[in-house]
Amino acid sequence: MTVTLRPLLSLGLSAALMLPLAAQAAEPEDAIEYRQSALRVMAWQLGPMGDMAQGDIDYDEEEFATRARNLASVAHLPWEGFMEGTLRGDDHTAETDALAKIGDDWSGFEEKQETLKQEVATLARMVDDDEEFSALRRQVGAVGNSCKGCHDDFRAE
Amino acid sequence: MTVTLRPLLSLGLSAALMLPLAAQAAEPEDAIEYRQSALRVMAWQLGPMGDMAQGDIDYDEEEFATRARNLASVAHLPWEGFMEGTLRGDDHTAETDALAKIGDDWSGFEEKQETLKQEVATLARMVDDDEEFSALRRQVGAVGNSCKGCHDDFRAE
Numbered sequence: 001m002t003v004t005l006r007p008l009l010s011l012g013l014s015a016a017l018m019l020p021l022a023a024q025a026a027e028p029e030d031a032i033e034y035r036q037s038a039l040r041v042m043a044w045q046l047g048p049m050g051d052m053a054q055g056d057i058d059y060d061e062e063e064f065a066t067r068a069r070n071l072a073s074v075a076h077l078p079w080e081g082f083m084e085g086t087l088r089g090d091d092h093t094a095e096t097d098a099l100a101k102i103g104d105d106w107s108g109f110e111e112k113q114e115t116l117k118q119e120v121a122t123l124a125r126m127v128d129d130d131e132e133f134s135a136l137r138r139q140v141g142a143v144g145n146s147c148k149g150c151h152d153d154f155r156a157e
Numbered sequence: 158m159t160v161t162l163r164p165l166l167s168l169g170l171s172a173a174l175m176l177p178l179a180a181q182a183a184e185p186e187d188a189i190e191y192r193q194s195a196l197r198v199m200a201w202q203l204g205p206m207g208d209m210a211q212g213d214i215d216y217d218e219e220e221f222a223t224r225a226r227n228l229a230s231v232a233h234l235p236w237e238g239f240m241e242g243t244l245r246g247d248d249h250t251a252e253t254d255a256l257a258k259i260g261d262d263w264s265g266f267e268e269k270q271e272t273l274k275q276e277v278a279t280l281a282r283m284v285d286d287d288e289e290f291s292a293l294r295r296q297v298g299a300v301g302n303s304c305k306g307c308h309d310d311f312r313a314e
Contacts, residue, residue, distance in 0.1 A: 030201075034197065036194075037193075037194035037195070037197040037198050038198050040190065040194040041191065041195050041198060041231070041234060044187075044194075070233075073230040073231065073234075074198070074230065074231060074234070076227075077202075077231070
Protein backbone atom coordinates (compact mmCIF):
# COMPACT_ATOMS: atom_id res chain seq x y z
CA MET A 1 0.00 0.00 0.00
CA THR A 2 1.53 3.24 -1.08
CA VAL A 3 -1.35 5.61 -0.42
CA THR A 4 -0.51 8.04 2.33
CA LEU A 5 -3.26 9.34 4.55
CA ARG A 6 -3.37 13.07 4.51
CA PRO A 7 -2.82 14.47 7.99
CA LEU A 8 -6.19 14.89 9.65
CA LEU A 9 -5.53 18.45 10.62
CA SER A 10 -4.48 19.51 7.18
CA LEU A 11 -5.92 22.69 5.79
CA GLY A 12 -9.39 22.32 4.43
CA LEU A 13 -10.53 19.71 6.92
CA SER A 14 -13.69 20.82 8.62
CA ALA A 15 -13.75 20.69 12.40
CA ALA A 16 -16.63 18.27 12.13
CA LEU A 17 -14.34 15.67 10.68
CA MET A 18 -11.80 15.79 13.49
CA LEU A 19 -11.62 12.62 15.44
CA PRO A 20 -11.82 12.24 19.18
CA LEU A 21 -8.50 10.47 19.28
CA ALA A 22 -5.24 11.65 17.90
CA ALA A 23 -5.45 9.73 14.68
CA GLN A 24 -2.99 7.03 13.92
CA ALA A 25 -0.74 7.63 10.99
CA ALA A 26 -2.72 4.85 9.43
CA GLU A 27 -3.12 3.93 5.81
CA PRO A 28 -6.73 4.32 4.65
CA GLU A 29 -6.82 0.61 3.85
CA ASP A 30 -5.86 -0.25 7.42
CA ALA A 31 -8.46 2.08 8.88
CA ILE A 32 -11.12 0.56 6.63
CA GLU A 33 -10.08 -2.94 7.61
CA TYR A 34 -10.12 -1.92 11.27
CA ARG A 35 -13.63 -0.51 11.23
CA GLN A 36 -14.94 -3.43 9.19
CA SER A 37 -13.37 -5.76 11.74
CA ALA A 38 -14.92 -3.94 14.68
CA LEU A 39 -18.33 -3.93 13.00
CA ARG A 40 -17.97 -7.63 12.24
CA VAL A 41 -17.27 -8.32 15.92
CA MET A 42 -20.43 -6.41 16.78
CA ALA A 43 -22.45 -8.37 14.24
CA TRP A 44 -21.15 -11.66 15.63
CA GLN A 45 -22.17 -10.70 19.15
CA LEU A 46 -25.56 -9.36 18.06
CA GLY A 47 -26.36 -12.33 15.85
CA PRO A 48 -27.42 -14.89 18.46
CA MET A 49 -29.45 -12.28 20.33
CA GLY A 50 -31.27 -11.52 17.12
CA ASP A 51 -31.83 -15.22 16.52
CA MET A 52 -33.26 -15.59 20.03
CA ALA A 53 -35.43 -12.50 19.62
CA GLN A 54 -36.85 -13.91 16.39
CA GLY A 55 -37.37 -17.35 17.84
CA ASP A 56 -34.88 -19.00 15.52
CA ILE A 57 -33.00 -20.43 18.48
CA ASP A 58 -34.03 -20.94 22.09
CA TYR A 59 -33.51 -18.14 24.56
CA ASP A 60 -30.41 -18.81 26.64
CA GLU A 61 -30.29 -16.30 29.47
CA GLU A 62 -26.59 -16.67 30.16
CA GLU A 63 -25.49 -16.45 26.56
CA PHE A 64 -27.81 -13.53 25.91
CA ALA A 65 -26.36 -11.63 28.87
CA THR A 66 -22.78 -12.32 27.78
CA ARG A 67 -23.49 -11.21 24.22
CA ALA A 68 -25.24 -8.05 25.40
CA ARG A 69 -22.24 -7.12 27.56
CA ASN A 70 -19.77 -7.99 24.81
CA LEU A 71 -21.67 -5.83 22.37
CA ALA A 72 -21.67 -2.93 24.81
CA SER A 73 -17.92 -3.25 25.29
CA VAL A 74 -17.18 -2.78 21.59
CA ALA A 75 -19.91 -0.41 20.36
CA HIS A 76 -17.68 2.65 20.79
CA LEU A 77 -14.82 1.24 18.75
CA PRO A 78 -15.54 1.21 15.00
CA TRP A 79 -16.03 4.93 14.50
CA GLU A 80 -12.47 6.16 14.62
CA GLY A 81 -11.89 4.07 11.51
CA PHE A 82 -14.06 6.41 9.45
CA MET A 83 -11.20 8.84 9.09
CA GLU A 84 -10.57 11.28 6.29
CA GLY A 85 -9.66 9.67 3.00
CA THR A 86 -11.35 6.35 3.78
CA LEU A 87 -14.79 6.80 2.26
CA ARG A 88 -16.11 5.75 -1.12
CA GLY A 89 -14.58 7.82 -3.86
CA ASP A 90 -11.51 8.69 -1.79
CA ASP A 91 -8.03 7.77 -2.94
CA HIS A 92 -7.54 4.26 -1.59
CA THR A 93 -7.60 0.70 -2.85
CA ALA A 94 -9.97 -0.90 -0.33
CA GLU A 95 -13.55 -1.94 -0.89
CA THR A 96 -15.89 0.00 1.33
CA ASP A 97 -19.62 0.64 1.52
CA ALA A 98 -19.07 3.82 3.52
CA LEU A 99 -20.65 6.57 1.44
CA ALA A 100 -18.98 9.93 0.88
CA LYS A 101 -22.08 11.38 2.52
CA ILE A 102 -20.50 10.51 5.88
CA GLY A 103 -17.96 13.25 5.28
CA ASP A 104 -20.65 15.68 4.15
CA ASP A 105 -22.85 15.04 7.17
CA TRP A 106 -20.49 14.08 9.94
CA SER A 107 -22.78 15.33 12.69
CA GLY A 108 -25.62 13.23 11.28
CA PHE A 109 -23.30 10.22 11.26
CA GLU A 110 -22.27 10.91 14.84
CA GLU A 111 -25.92 11.08 15.88
CA LYS A 112 -26.44 7.61 14.46
CA GLN A 113 -23.41 6.34 16.38
CA GLU A 114 -24.80 7.83 19.58
CA THR A 115 -28.17 6.21 19.04
CA LEU A 116 -26.55 2.83 18.57
CA LYS A 117 -24.33 3.22 21.61
CA GLN A 118 -27.29 4.23 23.75
CA GLU A 119 -29.48 1.35 22.58
CA VAL A 120 -26.67 -1.11 23.19
CA ALA A 121 -25.94 0.34 26.63
CA THR A 122 -29.63 0.10 27.46
CA LEU A 123 -29.65 -3.57 26.46
CA ALA A 124 -26.63 -4.30 28.68
CA ARG A 125 -28.26 -2.45 31.60
CA MET A 126 -31.48 -4.41 31.13
CA VAL A 127 -29.51 -7.64 31.28
CA ASP A 128 -27.84 -6.52 34.49
CA ASP A 129 -31.28 -5.73 35.86
CA ASP A 130 -32.49 -9.25 35.01
CA GLU A 131 -35.31 -7.97 32.85
CA GLU A 132 -37.73 -10.38 31.22
CA PHE A 133 -36.98 -11.81 27.81
CA SER A 134 -40.04 -10.08 26.35
CA ALA A 135 -38.44 -6.72 27.17
CA LEU A 136 -34.96 -7.79 26.08
CA ARG A 137 -36.45 -8.97 22.84
CA ARG A 138 -37.93 -5.57 22.11
CA GLN A 139 -34.63 -3.90 22.95
CA VAL A 140 -32.76 -6.16 20.54
CA GLY A 141 -35.16 -4.80 17.95
CA ALA A 142 -34.22 -1.26 18.95
CA VAL A 143 -30.53 -2.11 18.56
CA GLY A 144 -31.18 -3.63 15.16
CA ASN A 145 -33.12 -0.56 14.10
CA SER A 146 -30.25 1.68 15.12
CA CYS A 147 -27.92 -0.37 12.89
CA LYS A 148 -30.38 -0.11 10.05
CA GLY A 149 -30.96 3.58 10.60
CA CYS A 150 -27.30 4.29 9.94
CA HIS A 151 -26.99 1.80 7.08
CA ASP A 152 -30.00 3.30 5.32
CA ASP A 153 -28.41 6.73 5.33
CA PHE A 154 -24.70 6.15 5.10
CA ARG A 155 -23.99 2.73 3.65
CA ALA A 156 -24.11 1.72 0.01
CA GLU A 157 -26.79 -0.80 -0.91
CA MET B 158 -20.34 -21.78 2.10
CA THR B 159 -21.66 -25.28 2.35
CA VAL B 160 -19.46 -26.65 5.11
CA THR B 161 -21.45 -27.38 8.21
CA LEU B 162 -19.85 -27.06 11.61
CA ARG B 163 -20.08 -30.28 13.51
CA PRO B 164 -21.97 -29.77 16.74
CA LEU B 165 -19.52 -28.90 19.48
CA LEU B 166 -20.85 -31.50 21.83
CA SER B 167 -20.63 -34.27 19.29
CA LEU B 168 -19.06 -37.51 20.36
CA GLY B 169 -15.34 -37.48 20.42
CA LEU B 170 -14.96 -33.87 21.45
CA SER B 171 -12.78 -33.61 24.50
CA ALA B 172 -14.17 -31.61 27.40
CA ALA B 173 -11.19 -29.32 27.08
CA LEU B 174 -12.47 -28.09 23.75
CA MET B 175 -15.86 -27.05 25.01
CA LEU B 176 -16.47 -23.37 24.84
CA PRO B 177 -17.66 -21.16 27.66
CA LEU B 178 -20.58 -20.00 25.57
CA ALA B 179 -23.16 -22.08 23.87
CA ALA B 180 -21.58 -22.04 20.46
CA GLN B 181 -23.27 -20.37 17.60
CA ALA B 182 -24.33 -22.61 14.77
CA ALA B 183 -21.63 -20.81 12.86
CA GLU B 184 -19.86 -21.81 9.72
CA PRO B 185 -16.14 -22.36 10.33
CA GLU B 186 -15.38 -19.59 7.86
CA ASP B 187 -17.48 -17.14 9.85
CA ALA B 188 -15.85 -18.12 13.13
CA ILE B 189 -12.42 -17.68 11.57
CA GLU B 190 -13.36 -14.30 10.17
CA TYR B 191 -14.78 -13.32 13.56
CA ARG B 192 -11.66 -14.18 15.54
CA GLN B 193 -9.40 -12.57 12.94
CA SER B 194 -11.54 -9.45 13.18
CA ALA B 195 -11.37 -9.36 16.96
CA LEU B 196 -7.60 -9.87 16.90
CA ARG B 197 -7.28 -7.12 14.30
CA VAL B 198 -9.19 -4.74 16.55
CA MET B 199 -6.77 -5.61 19.34
CA ALA B 200 -3.77 -5.00 17.10
CA TRP B 201 -5.14 -1.62 16.04
CA GLN B 202 -5.58 -0.57 19.65
CA LEU B 203 -2.20 -1.91 20.72
CA GLY B 204 -0.33 -0.40 17.77
CA PRO B 205 -0.04 3.22 18.91
CA MET B 206 0.88 2.15 22.45
CA GLY B 207 3.66 0.06 20.98
CA ASP B 208 4.78 2.98 18.83
CA MET B 209 4.85 5.22 21.91
CA ALA B 210 6.69 2.59 23.93
CA GLN B 211 9.33 2.31 21.23
CA GLY B 212 9.65 6.07 20.81
CA ASP B 213 8.36 6.02 17.24
CA ILE B 214 5.68 8.54 18.15
CA ASP B 215 5.37 10.92 21.09
CA TYR B 216 3.68 9.72 24.24
CA ASP B 217 0.13 11.03 24.40
CA GLU B 218 -1.27 10.31 27.84
CA GLU B 219 -4.91 10.57 26.84
CA GLU B 220 -4.63 8.46 23.73
CA PHE B 221 -2.55 5.87 25.55
CA ALA B 222 -5.17 5.59 28.30
CA THR B 223 -8.01 5.26 25.80
CA ARG B 224 -6.16 2.59 23.84
CA ALA B 225 -5.31 0.65 26.99
CA ARG B 226 -8.97 0.63 28.06
CA ASN B 227 -10.16 -0.26 24.57
CA LEU B 228 -7.74 -3.15 24.45
CA ALA B 229 -8.94 -4.40 27.81
CA SER B 230 -12.55 -4.27 26.64
CA VAL B 231 -11.91 -6.62 23.72
CA ALA B 232 -9.19 -8.99 25.00
CA HIS B 233 -11.74 -11.61 26.08
CA LEU B 234 -13.49 -11.74 22.72
CA PRO B 235 -11.45 -13.52 20.05
CA TRP B 236 -11.20 -16.91 21.72
CA GLU B 237 -14.67 -18.28 21.13
CA GLY B 238 -13.85 -18.12 17.44
CA PHE B 239 -11.34 -20.95 17.80
CA MET B 240 -14.10 -23.50 17.73
CA GLU B 241 -13.90 -27.07 16.56
CA GLY B 242 -13.38 -27.45 12.84
CA THR B 243 -11.77 -24.05 12.38
CA LEU B 244 -8.07 -24.85 12.66
CA ARG B 245 -5.51 -25.52 9.97
CA GLY B 246 -6.16 -28.84 8.32
CA ASP B 247 -9.83 -28.86 9.25
CA ASP B 248 -12.54 -29.02 6.64
CA HIS B 249 -13.12 -25.37 5.72
CA THR B 250 -12.21 -22.96 2.96
CA ALA B 251 -10.78 -20.07 4.97
CA GLU B 252 -7.16 -19.09 5.33
CA THR B 253 -6.01 -19.38 8.89
CA ASP B 254 -2.70 -19.44 10.72
CA ALA B 255 -4.27 -21.22 13.69
CA LEU B 256 -2.34 -24.45 14.04
CA ALA B 257 -4.02 -27.78 14.68
CA LYS B 258 -1.90 -27.86 17.84
CA ILE B 259 -4.51 -25.60 19.44
CA GLY B 260 -6.92 -28.51 19.43
CA ASP B 261 -4.26 -30.88 20.77
CA ASP B 262 -3.26 -28.57 23.60
CA TRP B 263 -6.37 -26.58 24.41
CA SER B 264 -5.38 -26.01 28.04
CA GLY B 265 -2.02 -24.66 26.92
CA PHE B 266 -3.84 -22.33 24.53
CA GLU B 267 -6.17 -21.21 27.29
CA GLU B 268 -3.20 -20.47 29.52
CA LYS B 269 -1.84 -18.15 26.84
CA GLN B 270 -5.22 -16.42 26.59
CA GLU B 271 -5.25 -15.92 30.34
CA THR B 272 -1.76 -14.45 30.33
CA LEU B 273 -2.74 -11.97 27.65
CA LYS B 274 -5.95 -11.00 29.42
CA GLN B 275 -4.11 -10.48 32.68
CA GLU B 276 -1.35 -8.38 31.11
CA VAL B 277 -3.91 -6.25 29.31
CA ALA B 278 -5.99 -5.83 32.47
CA THR B 279 -2.85 -4.81 34.33
CA LEU B 280 -2.09 -2.19 31.71
CA ALA B 281 -5.60 -0.75 31.96
CA ARG B 282 -5.36 -0.68 35.76
CA MET B 283 -2.01 1.11 35.59
CA VAL B 284 -3.54 3.73 33.34
CA ASP B 285 -6.39 4.22 35.80
CA ASP B 286 -3.78 4.61 38.54
CA ASP B 287 -1.98 7.31 36.53
CA GLU B 288 1.27 5.40 36.51
CA GLU B 289 4.36 6.90 34.92
CA PHE B 290 5.06 6.31 31.25
CA SER B 291 8.25 4.41 32.11
CA ALA B 292 6.12 1.79 33.88
CA LEU B 293 3.40 1.78 31.20
CA ARG B 294 6.09 1.31 28.63
CA ARG B 295 7.36 -1.82 30.33
CA GLN B 296 3.83 -3.17 30.61
CA VAL B 297 3.21 -2.65 26.90
CA GLY B 298 6.26 -4.86 26.45
CA ALA B 299 4.64 -7.49 28.68
CA VAL B 300 1.47 -7.34 26.60
CA GLY B 301 3.46 -7.70 23.42
CA ASN B 302 5.33 -10.65 24.86
CA SER B 303 2.06 -12.35 25.73
CA CYS B 304 0.92 -11.97 22.11
CA LYS B 305 4.22 -13.36 20.91
CA GLY B 306 4.16 -16.20 23.43
CA CYS B 307 0.96 -17.50 21.94
CA HIS B 308 1.95 -16.87 18.33
CA ASP B 309 5.23 -18.74 18.81
CA ASP B 310 3.41 -21.82 19.98
CA PHE B 311 0.11 -21.83 18.15
CA ARG B 312 0.32 -19.70 15.03
CA ALA B 313 1.88 -20.67 11.72
CA GLU B 314 4.98 -18.68 10.72
